[in-house]
Amino acid sequence: MTAQENVQYAPETAPRLQWAEHAPEVYKAMIRLETAAKKGLDPKLYELVKIRASQINHCAFCLDMHTKDALAAGESVERVVQLSAWEESRHFYTEKELAAIELTEAVTVLTDGFVPDEVYEKAAKFFEEAELAQLIAAITAINAWNRFGVTTRMTPGHYQPGQYA
Numbered sequence: 001m002t003a004q005e006n007v008q009y010a011p012e013t014a015p016r017l018q019w020a021e022h023a024p025e026v027y028k029a030m031i032r033l034e035t036a037a038k039k040g041l042d043p044k045l046y047e048l049v050k051i052r053a054s055q056i057n058h059c060a061f062c063l064d065m066h067t068k069d070a071l072a073a074g075e076s077v078e079r080v081v082q083l084s085a086w087e088e089s090r091h092f093y094t095e096k097e098l099a100a101i102e103l104t105e106a107v108t109v110l111t112d113g114f115v116p117d118e119v120y121e122k123a124a125k126f127f128e129e130a131e132l133a134q135l136i137a138a139i140t141a142i143n144a145w146n147r148f149g150v151t152t153r154m155t156p157g158h159y160q161p162g163q164y165a
Contacts, residue, residue, distance in 0.1 A: 017152045030144065031164075037137035040130065043073045045100055048083060048093075049135070050142045052101050053108045055084050057146035064156035065164075066142075072161035096126040100135060107139045 020027035038046050047070035054062035067080050082089035086101050093101065103123040106115040127135055148154070 012155060015152050015154050019148055019152045034141050037134060037141045040134050041138060044075050045097055046138055047073055047075060048097060049100055049104045049138055051083055052104045053139060053142045054146055056108045057150060059146040059149040060156040061149040061154035062146055065159045068159055068161045099123045099126045104139050108143055
């Protein structure tokens with residue numbers, strides 16, 4: 001037996017609740033929202049936004065899903081890894097991506113009760129209004145998914161890229 005085979009990981013925790021089974025109409029509505037929200041957005045940018053919001057919200061299930069989907073969409077491991085420290089790793093991202101990431105943080109963390117004008121205006125410089133509306137919808141959708149995932153403690157680690165596509 002190798003040292004790697006001898007490692008004992010912590011036991012996997014079961015979810016608190018299979019919410020989608022108990023609220024199927026809500027789940028179906030969330031799927032419709034998600035499908036509509038991602039239309040017209042670059043798939044890599046979409047996944048970066050999903051990952052960043054999920055990092056902030058500590059949603060392990062969504063982090064597992066969206067990092068795998070980002071890599072499957074051709075995103076680099078380096079950019080995914082650096083995303084949690086994007087402010088210090090700005091050179092890994094385009095100005096448009098940075099504006100989207102900053103908007104994601106502002107929408108996700110509403111502790112001041114609003115999205116600052118300068119953050120919104122920066123995003124508006126890089127995104128046409130229809131695309132900006134889609135981006136805001138995608139950010140809102142992942143925040144809702146994160147709240148379901150964190151509250152019910154959905155178990156990460158089993159997702160396969162494109163599983164829910």
